[in-house]
Amino acid sequence: MEQVTFLRRLLAISEAGLAYAQDRFDQERYQDLQRLAQQQLATLGDWPVAQVADLFAQETGYPTPKIDVRAFITRQRQVLLVKDATGHWALPGGFAEVGWSLKANVAKEVREETGLAMTVGELRAIYDTAQRPDIPQAFQYYKMIFAGTIGEGEFAANSETIATSWFSEDALPPLSLKRTTPEQLHQLFAGGEAYIQ
Secondary structure, X not given: OOHHHHHHHHHHHHHHHHHHOOOHHHHHHHHHHHHHHHXXXXXXXXXXXXXXXXXXXXXXXXXOOEEEEEEEEEEOOEEEEEEOOOOXXXXXXXXXXXXXXXXXXXXXXXXXXXXXXXXXXXXXXXXXXXXXXXXXXXXXXXXXXXXXXXXXXXXXXXXOOOEEEEEEOOOOOOEOOOOOOHHHHHHHHHOOOOEEO
C-alpha cells in the first residue's frame, strides 16, 4: 500500500476509534495512533506537525471521503477554467456543503469563483483522488464533475480565484493537479457516457 494511503487509512481508523470506543484506555491508544500517523504524514509532506494536526482537528465521527464538485463548461471546443493565487488553473468548483443538493453546490461554486450564473446539466464524471497516489492528498475526495452552460454575470476577483479564461484541449495552462488533471480534461472533452473511476 502506498505510504500516503496507508497513513490516511490509519487516521481514519483512529478517528472511528475515537468516535466509538468507550474504554478510556482504548481512547488513549487511538489518540496515540492518531498522533503517530500525523507525525508520519508531516514528515512525508515536509510540513510542521502542528499544521497537520490542525488539518485534522475538525475531523470527528466516522470518517468518510469528502465530496468535491466541479463544472465542465465548454464553448467552441474550449473549457472554462479558473486561476488561483498560485497561478494554477482548475475547473471551477469546491467542497460540497451540507444542506445543498449536488447541482445547487456546483452552481453556487461557479457563481462564487467566476461571477457567472450556471445552468447545471448531467453528471459527466466521478473521480476518486485515492486512485492517484502520484498526486498525494491528506484526505480522500470523490470529485463529481457536472456539465453545464453559463448565463449572465461577469468575473470579479474573489478570495479563491484571480482570473477566468477559456482553453482548448491542446493548449491547457499549468493546472492545479489536486483539483483538475490533464487526464480528467481529456476524458471530459472526449464525451460519451459518464466516466466513473
